[in-house]
Amino acid sequence: MVQYSQVDRSFAALADPTRRGVLERLGGGPATITDLAEPAGISLTGMKKHVRVLEEAGLVTTEKVGRSRQCTLGPRRLDDVDEWIGSYRQMLNERFDRFDALLQRRKGTPR
Amino acid sequence: MTADQQQRTATVTTPTDREIHIERIFDAPRDKVFAAMTDPELIPEWWGPHGTSTVVDKMDARSGGDWRYVIKNSDGSETGFRGTYREVSAPERIVQTFEWEGMPGYVSVETATFEDLGDQTKMTSISLFHTTEERDGMIESGMEGGMNETLERFDAVLARL
Numbered sequence: 001m002v003q004y005s006q007v008d009r010s011f012a013a014l015a016d017p018t019r020r021g022v023l024e025r026l027g028g029g030p031a032t033i034t035d036l037a038e039p040a041g042i043s044l045t046g047m048k049k050h051v052r053v054l055e056e057a058g059l060v061t062t063e064k065v066g067r068s069r070q071c072t073l074g075p076r077r078l079d080d081v082d083e084w085i086g087s088y089r090q091m092l093n094e095r096f097d098r099f100d101a102l103l104q105r106r107k108g109t110p111r
Numbered sequence: 112m113t114a115d116q117q118q119r120t121a122t123v124t125t126p127t128d129r130e131i132h133i134e135r136i137f138d139a140p141r142d143k144v145f146a147a148m149t150d151p152e153l154i155p156e157w158w159g160p161h162g163t164s165t166v167v168d169k170m171d172a173r174s175g176g177d178w179r180y181v182i183k184n185s186d187g188s189e190t191g192f193r194g195t196y197r198e199v200s201a202p203e204r205i206v207q208t209f210e211w212e213g214m215p216g217y218v219s220v221e222t223a224t225f226e227d228l229g230d231q232t233k234m235t236s237i238s239l240f241h242t243t244e245e246r247d248g249m250i251e252s253g254m255e256g257g258m259n260e261t262l263e264r265f266d267a268v269l270a271r272l
Contacts, residue, residue, distance in 0.1 A: 012244065015243035015244070088123065089121065089123040091160060092121050092123060092133060092135075093120060094160065095157060095158060095159075095160070096121050096135050096137070098157035099137065099157040100139075102147060102153060102156050103139040104139075106143070106147065107139060107143075
């Protein structure tokens with residue numbers, strides 16, 4: 001049986017606009033919790049919670065540097081999630097290709 | 112890929128946290144597309160993924176009517192999908208609920224509109240889910256039937272991490 005839990009966590013992590021903003025920001029390089037909290041306009045405690053969700057999903061890693069906590073992307077990347085949605089898109093395309101082929105057969109004069 | 116093929120490839124986007132938006136052009140006039148899509152006898156020919164067979168348990172394509180399809184996988188397992196038609200307005204609009212029996216009780220609403228392009232028809236389908244998690248569960252269910260190869264590849268990616 002396939003385990004979905006890691007993917008579930010990724011999607012849950014991505015469901016929040018603040019967390020997506022964090023990932024975008026970290027795409028430009030490492031940042032501390034303070035660096036992330038200020039532009040997002042939320043408290044340090046709030047940002048710590050968001051970062052923890054991202055960390056549990058494997059989308060962010062953190063490291064204590066001096067008195068602050070440094071955040072970086074990884075080890076998992078958004079590519080995994082893109083691939084997941086891509087597979088859904090492929091499933092739908094195959095379905096609609098079959099439907100279109102059926103329409104052509106019913107037309108009697110395939111072009 | 113030719114321009115024609117490109118045009119006929121479905122676009123699938125998630126414009127908000129609770130929606131899946133699908134657009135696709137079919138190479139047939141609108142009344143034909145609508146008739147084929149609401150014909151229970153034709154569902155087994157196109158709805159289920161390759162390598163599976165689809166049985167239409169019920170399909171009463173009228174406002175208020177119910178539908179239920181069962182996908183039978185090659186390994187003998189079965190996956191059920193069901194819902195109710197809220198509105199069936201030939202040839203331009205179908206609103207129906209959608210429930211994957213793998214996540215019972217989680218119901219989305221799918222609104223499909225069909226635009227007359229002469230010899231072709233553009234279908235736009237918007238699925239609205241109660242929560243983001245339910246939407247993502249649906250994306251998983253799309254994997255359930257027949258996408259196992261991709262799923263195994265994806266698992267292999269996870270295993271490496």
